[in-house]
Amino acid sequence: MSALEYARLQFGLTASLxxxxxxxxxxxxxxxxxxxTRYVVSGKPVYxxxxxxxxxxxxxxxxxxxxxxxxxxxxxxxxxxxLSRLTGDVFGAPLALETxxxxxxxxxxxxxxxxxxxxxxxxxxxxLIWGVAATALLSAFWVMVSNAFLxxxxxxxxxxxxTVRLADFGALLSNSALWxxxxxxxxxxxxxxxxxxxxxxxxxIRKAAxxxxxxxxxxxLRLGIHIGLIGTFFTIGVGYAQFGPIDDNQPTKLADGDxxxxxxxxxxxxxxxxxxxxxxxVGTSLDSMIGIANLLFLVLFVVQLxxxxxxxxxxxxxxxxLWLLTAMIPLPFAAAILGWMxxxxxxxxxAVYGLLKTADAVSPMSAGAxxxxxxxxxxxxxxxxxxxxWLLARxxxxxxxxxxGMEEEAQPELEEVAA
Amino acid sequence: xxxLWYAIxxxxxxxxxxxxxxxxxxxxxxxxxxxxxxxxxxxNAIGPMFLGNEVWAVGAAGVLVAAFPRLEGELFGAAYPxxxxxxxxxxxxxxxxxxxxxxxxxxxxxxxxxxxGLALALGWGLLFGVxxxxxxxxxxxxxxxxxxxxxxxxxxxxxANAMLVFVHGAAYLGWRLEDGPLRARMHRVLVRFAPIAAxxxxxxxxxxxxxxxxxxxxxxxxxxxxxxxxGAAFAASFATGGRAFAATAVACALPVLAAASxxxxxxxxxxxxxxxxxxxxxxxAGGDTLRLxxxxxxxxxxxxxxxxxxxxxxxxRRTSLYW
Numbered sequence: 154m155s156a157l158e159y160a161r162l163q164f165g166l167t168a169s170l171x172x173x174x175x176x177x178x179x180x181x182x183x184x185x186x187x188x189x190t191r192y193v194v195s196g197k198p199v200y201x202x203x204x205x206x207x208x209x210x211x212x213x214x215x216x217x218x219x220x221x222x223x224x225x226x227x228x229x230x231x232x233x234x235x236l237s238r239l240t241g242d243v244f245g246a247p248l249a250l251e252t253x254x255x256x257x258x259x260x261x262x263x264x265x266x267x268x269x270x271x272x273x274x275x276x277x278x279x280x281l282i283w284g285v286a287a288t289a290l291l292s293a294f295w296v297m298v299s300n301a302f303l304x305x306x307x308x309x310x311x312x313x314x315x316t317v318r319l320a321d322f323g324a325l326l327s328n329s330a331l332w333x334x335x336x337x338x339x340x341x342x343x344x345x346x347x348x349x350x351x352x353x354x355x356x357x358i359r360k361a362a363x364x365x366x367x368x369x370x371x372x373x374l375r376l377g378i379h380i381g382l383i384g385t386f387f388t389i390g391v392g393y394a395q396f397g398p399i400d401d402n403q404p405t406k407l408a409d410g411d412x413x414x415x416x417x418x419x420x421x422x423x424x425x426x427x428x429x430x431x432x433x434x435v436g437t438s439l440d441s442m443i444g445i446a447n448l449l450f451l452v453l454f455v456v457q458l459x460x461x462x463x464x465x466x467x468x469x470x471x472x473x474x475l476w477l478l479t480a481m482i483p484l485p486f487a488a489a490i491l492g493w494m495x496x497x498x499x500x501x502x503x504a505v506y507g508l509l510k511t512a513d514a515v516s517p518m519s520a521g522a523x524x525x526x527x528x529x530x531x532x533x534x535x536x537x538x539x540x541x542x543w544l545l546a547r548x549x550x551x552x553x554x555x556x557x558g559m560e561e562e563a564q565p566e567l568e569e570v571a572a
Numbered sequence: 573x574x575x576l577w578y579a580i581x582x583x584x585x586x587x588x589x590x591x592x593x594x595x596x597x598x599x600x601x602x603x604x605x606x607x608x609x610x611x612x613x614x615x616n617a618i619g620p621m622f623l624g625n626e627v628w629a630v631g632a633a634g635v636l637v638a639a640f641p642r643l644e645g646e647l648f649g650a651a652y653p654x655x656x657x658x659x660x661x662x663x664x665x666x667x668x669x670x671x672x673x674x675x676x677x678x679x680x681x682x683x684x685x686x687x688x689g690l691a692l693a694l695g696w697g698l699l700f701g702v703x704x705x706x707x708x709x710x711x712x713x714x715x716x717x718x719x720x721x722x723x724x725x726x727x728x729x730x731x732a733n734a735m736l737v738f739v740h741g742a743a744y745l746g747w748r749l750e751d752g753p754l755r756a757r758m759h760r761v762l763v764r765f766a767p768i769a770a771x772x773x774x775x776x777x778x779x780x781x782x783x784x785x786x787x788x789x790x791x792x793x794x795x796x797x798x799x800x801x802x803g804a805a806f807a808a809s810f811a812t813g814g815r816a817f818a819a820t821a822v823a824c825a826l827p828v829l830a831a832a833s834x835x836x837x838x839x840x841x842x843x844x845x846x847x848x849x850x851x852x853x854x855x856x857a858g859g860d861t862l863r864l865x866x867x868x869x870x871x872x873x874x875x876x877x878x879x880x881x882x883x884x885x886x887x888x889r890r891t892s893l894y895w
Contacts, residue, residue, distance in 0.1 A: 212670070213670075213671070213674060215670075216666065216667050216670035216671050217667050217671075219623070219626075219627075219666055220662070220663045220664075220666040220667045221663075222630070223626075223629065223630055223659070223662045223663065223666065224659055224662070224663055226630055226633045226634065226637075227633060227648070227655065227658070227659045227662075228659075229637060229644075230633070230636065230637065230644035230645055230647075230648040230655075231648045231649075231652065231655055231656070231659070233645075234644070234645020234646065234648070234649060234714075235645075237637060237641040237642070237644055237645050238641060238642050238645055238713075241637060241638070241641020241642070241644075241857065242641060242857040242858045242860075242861045243861070245637040245638035245639075245641050245857065245861070246638050246857075246861050246864055246865060246868075248634060248637050248638060249634040249635055249637060249638030249639065249865060249869060250638075250865070250868050250869050251634070252630050252631055252633065252634025252635075253631050253634055253635070253869045253872060253873070253876070254868075254869060254872045254876075256627060256630055256631075256634075257624075257627040257628070257630060257631045257876055258872075258875075258876055258879060260623040260624060260626070260627040261623065261624035261627065261876070261879050261880055261883060262879065263623055264619075264620050264621060264622060264623035264624050264883065265620055265624075265883050265886065265887075267620075268619050268620035268887060269620075269886075272887075273886060318858040318860060318861070319857075319858060319860045319861045319864065320860065322860075322864050516645060516648075516649055517649070517714050517716070518649065518652065522652055522653075525656075526652075526656045529656060529660060530656075530659070530660070530663075533660055533663055533664065534663065537663065537664075537667045537671075540667075540671065540675070540677075541667070541671065543675070544671055544674040544675050547674070547675065548674065
């Protein structure tokens, strides 16, 4: 394999693993913030228990999510110096805004939230998780601004030596490759978390959760299904809405048949000889992703109906639906990877569409150096990801109540009985 | 404008070397602690601040990518194996510290955390060394090979940084732990190793005088700052509690300023062709980008600092629980 292939493999693997964690982080933080808000407003202990149970899973997931994010930040400088050299002026600006005003703040607030249970005032503590949620969304926004520039470069001017300079920041923010894609990613994150929450709750209910915990998982199951269904609906909607802009911005990405031949001929005329069509994997990934999304929507729609009067839990004949919800957990993750394959693999052979080829963006490193770094990063990142998922499963299997060093709260129902 | 952003970059790195340095120092001390209880106590002492400390590395890398796009690629290329060690260290430290108490493999995680702390302290020190040594920048603007990494003074600089960071961790634990035998032991570690760290730092400065790389333009400023770092480390062994920690914090911060001011206005000195040397102005992004960042990002830095200060204030009391 060449240095270029190793560099692409390395970034692709890190990014794919990162997305698996980000999809959970981005969606789950909103659900935890919502649950904690209900807890603070209503004072019902069950919402506090829910916020802590799902909050612990969120924090365990975040640990490897932030680590893979760190790796990606450094990989850009390590392996893609051509990208920062020629287009860093434009592409780097939103990335810096992301790290400085979102990522750094998000992590600081999260550290305070994790250690703040039972030590900080309830309202301040609630404000912290909303701060984490807001900065997480802001982070996703700025990353997508950077990514949209790679897909469809706008708002720049070229120097005499070919270096790209920022000319119009507003154009970066109104990029037609940005807003639908961002909405698609956020909705997909909500879908992922909805299904994760529903799947874990269904598993705990099937394993006969203790009567105390039953209410927690019954509510979580319902919330997960609602959010999953709404998320899938919007993911599919804004997914289809992207076809128009993609056709305009990247004529080679999804073209087939005569249109593909025409697009290839047009690119050769503009940029010289070369192969400008992405591989078959783009079409296959797109079809698989759409298939998964439709399947998820169908299943979630049916189980949504079964949530009426908790039929899903109460009726024996509905039990297989609980099993199905748990079995479905990997599907939204697979769809997320497939979606990113379409977006990123479909951009090839360009690093910045029409501006900079991937082959010209890679650092002048030897294949041996890149093979070594790819091997080391992959072993460590994949190893930590597996350990993290195992720990998540372990934490999900534990009885709720002892998270973040919190003692079980007094049950007001019991106090009332005593009074 | 480019000098302003160079100062902001320096600020991010100083914050990382002081705050991230204490994480690395505590990580390196883990093998010296006895049993799970002591290790939990030590990690717990950095607990609420840990994530906030670590992300300064991301902040610094973000400023590097955006404000100095032509610097990051070539610097990382010139120190490729060291940067790989840094990234692996960041990965292992962040995941390890947060996951160790979740599972059964605590001793495995402890080894991973300690190795990560050492890799980070040495890796960042190597990066200092590579900067001072100069890089093989050609007229084509790319670096070719990593000769600096076989230079003994580069490695001595890395060892000096690791020693300073180690002492910094001991000073932090000697300040923040609950009163008891562990705290007293950490203080003894500080008293014993701080003079050694100061000595290694002075040796490294002497080494750079022997090597006398062409890229060092302001040897006096660099020497004064580096010796001040050594002096602060030495002084830390005579102090206790917060004062000792403040002294080691200064000792960890000054090497950043020493390396930067020794080279200024250059950032990457070429060992092949003085004309290929990259200055702050050459490395910086265009004026529009820097102005945008100055409007969009710079005003939030004080907010960030305030939030982190609030974190230290809110968790000023010693905590006994580890989540």
